[in-house]
Amino acid sequence: MRVVITGGGTGGHLSVARTFLYAFIARGYVCVFIGSSSGADKMYFENETHLNKKWFLETSGVVNKRGIGFLKALWKQGCALKEACRILKEFKPDFVLSVGGYSAAPAAFGACLLRIPLIIHEQNAEIGRLNKILKPFAKVFFSSYLESSPIKFYPIMEVFFKKARVRNAIKNVLFMGGSQGARAINAFAIGVAEELKRRGIRVFHQSGKADFVRVVEEYINEGLSVGVLDKTELESEMQQKVHCVELDSINSVDVVVFSFCKEMPSVYALCDFAVCRAGASSLWELCANGLPALFVPYPYAARNHQYYNAKFIEEKGLGFLCLEQNLFCEVLWECLELLEDKIAQVSTDLQKECAMDATKQMCATIERTISTKA
Template sequence: MRIIMSGGGTGGHIYPAITIAKALREKVKYCEVLFIGTQSGLEADIIPKEGFTIQFIDVAGFERRLSVKNIQTIAKTIGSIWQSQKIIRQFKPDIVIGTGGYVCGPVLLAASLLKIPTMIQEQNVIPGITNKILSRFVDKIALGFTEASENFPNQNKLFFTGNPIRQEVISASREESIAALGLDPNKRTIIISGGSRGARSINQAMIKVHQFFAGSKEIQLLHVTGQSEYNGIVGKFTQCGIDITAAGNIIIKPYLYNMPQALAVADLAIFRAGALGLAELTARGVPSILVPYPFAAENHQEYNARVMERQGAAILIHDKELNPDILINSINELINNPQKLDMMSLASKKIGRPKAAESIAQMALNLIK
């Protein structure tokens, strides 16, 4: 079997593609996978490190306004469709799967014109522009949220699978993870992360939160600031007189390579509301306080967070309303009410789809047959 995967620009599009590709390799004895991306996207670095082959096309995203650049982008897109057709004819795939990002547009469109089975995976409640356009051409659409179905015209193409997550998220052991991260097994653990680049508003609000909970006998805080924010936040701790070492319940990291271990020990998470982060939280049944990134395309993070809140798995705080007092009160409300925290955990677990990648892989196989 030969498969082309396309998804690029950000990790939110790339890692689902990698996870689906690995799931297909588990299901099929011989499975050759080729990724198509752009040299300017993160896929150029990530995909080879994951052991997959990648080829590149020259394509750019459209600006959300009338501009000369958009005229140039149209010409570039037409050329990228031709490039994609050339790669597809040479590779002869049995199916082409897209996971989002503007690079998917020409690749999936080219495959559709060549009458090759096609499928896209939409992670968010509000689909991106590329997937909205492609939905009219592809054969199947795998949804990360059932609520996304309202935004696609052809309901017969839709299947709810959940969002694919790394196997390590499921397999990480709580006991081993506590030891690896140097945490206290007798304290409730709160994980704070704004994603790989961090979230300035969350980081700033957390300074007084750390000050308030420093030395607590009940909770411990594992805060991932993001590389660019780390030095500034640690400096603010010094200014506020917070001695992390003396507190004994605060761990600050610029980046966490073993996030699956952190999720395995988390009793509560303070996160943005990116689709993959939520998929990993719910796979582990972690309740959360969500602060959606306000500048995400189509404000999709807020819609993701609303689903979590509506299902009883999260508390939603808008970025513009975020301050230390709100965070402290929200944390206390949950930590001092174990029954509510447990109910949120059950609700989170109910939303989770830890087998999403397997479901998507089986969809692909059925489509080929």
């Protein structure tokens, strides 16, 4: 089959796109990608060798834009739609897979206009605006939250399952704010690190690139022993104050700080509890790994979707939810106390919310749908 994968803007959309890409390639499909020149699309796919071709069109988000900004964004989307239609006519795909985000709009609308089967995967509990518009036109609409979804499990890379384990005690806590980091979570982690050390708990901290140097400096000022995975982002004077560590040799430090890590499955495997945003990909990867979490939704996420993602897990009794403005150290201590006697059960039940073969099941559903429509 010939497939166009489209969508992105943020890592939550793009990680799903990449998971589908690898599943499609394993089934012998020819895949191309249509995304945006802005956002994280290029970071994920510009050098992806599994793609036959890739296009990064000049688009930006339309939601929440006003006045001239709205008109400019709409104009860019219109121009990109014309280009996407040209690509679709030339490539002649069997179907278009959209993972949402503003990057998906040109190719997804193009598929509808050219009567090419459109498959949508919605990552969030609150359906995005674009996917809500396109849902009636989709041949298949996947969601991890809707009962109407033909497959409810979330598409996750197998490595997160292979690194999974049942937690029995909390010895390492992970703080992360997504690929770009989150200053509120960074500040919170720094504020509780000394008490966590006193309790015999090591900190893993994904700070984001923009805040990495400041976070390392703050930990040093707190008198904590700091390890980093990469010293090159630090000035020579600060390099002398930290240890360069590997994930399998961290016992000599109180805190492990990194701006971004491609080995997140290994980081998850080392940790016993997480404090993080509630983007869909992170949330379900944690579930697959059996890692309980306190979710602190990004307050400005479109349609407040991170809150509803976290609420879904909280209502099952498998995680904790705290709004950013209510994030105080007492919340963390309460979570750790509540989890102490049941962490093994929660860790086990989290893994039941996911399935390693979910992506294969979705591929089979797509193939049945496409062959029926042919």
